[in-house]
Amino acid sequence: xxxxxxxxxxxxxxxxxxxxxxxxxxxxxxxxxxxxxxxxxxxxxxxxxxxxxxxxxxxxxxxxxxxxxxxxxxxxxxxxxxxxxxxxxxxxxxxxxxxxxxxxxxxxxxxxxxxxxxxxxxxxxxxxxxxxxxxxxxxxxxxxxxxxxxxxxxxxxxxxxxxx
Ligand code: HEM
Numbered sequence: 642x643x644x645x646x647x648x649x650x651x652x653x654x655x656x657x658x659x660x661x662x663x664x665x666x667x668x669x670x671x672x673x674x675x676x677x678x679x680x681x682x683x684x685x686x687x688x689x690x691x692x693x694x695x696x697x698x699x700x701x702x703x704x705x706x707x708x709x710x711x712x713x714x715x716x717x718x719x720x721x722x723x724x725x726x727x728x729x730x731x732x733x734x735x736x737x738x739x740x741x742x743x744x745x746x747x748x749x750x751x752x753x754x755x756x757x758x759x760x761x762x763x764x765x766x767x768x769x770x771x772x773x774x775x776x777x778x779x780x781x782x783x784x785x786x787x788x789x790x791x792x793x794x795x796x797x798x799x800x801x802x803x804x805x
Contacts, residue, residue: 644775674689689764689766690770692764692771693766695771697768697772708721713776714778716792719780723743737758740755740757741754755790762784769782781796
């Protein structure tokens, strides 16, 4: 997969009022996703996929550019996720950010356990695919438990070199 051209990466369609400074009503946010999918007549997963691309390629890039300077690949981002979420929510009273627990396997794949009372595993998957689109990579995600997955960051390059 090709990396997104820089010209289309941060095309501003509008400006955002301000950073989110307070914890927001999560029931309302999830309801907003559900209702938007209904209005657009698409599945919730499809909506998450669109949101994941917009978040990773446009919104977060504009609002949190510092993380894109530190992280140059989907892999870098994923291994920093726990720290990023703690950092951006540390001054938001009442925030309960998702937690990510990492375990490297001998074959270079990574097991990630996603812990959140919101159980938004499908959103996690879509956000990761958004990062892949931004960085032009194809991470293979295999779900191995309720909230646990194995990520293979090299799967696409391994299959390309096998077929070459
Ligand atoms: C610059 C990058 C990112 C920033 C600044 C960021 C920040 C945030 C913030 C502020 C929230 C709300 C947390 C709360 O209200 O407690 C959130 C939620 C979430 N983030 Fe990120 N995020 C980033 C990238 C990602 C990526 C790449 C993934 C997954 C691959 C991800 C997975 C999630 C999920 C699944 C939620 C939903 C809340 C939950 O599951 O409890 N984030 N993120």
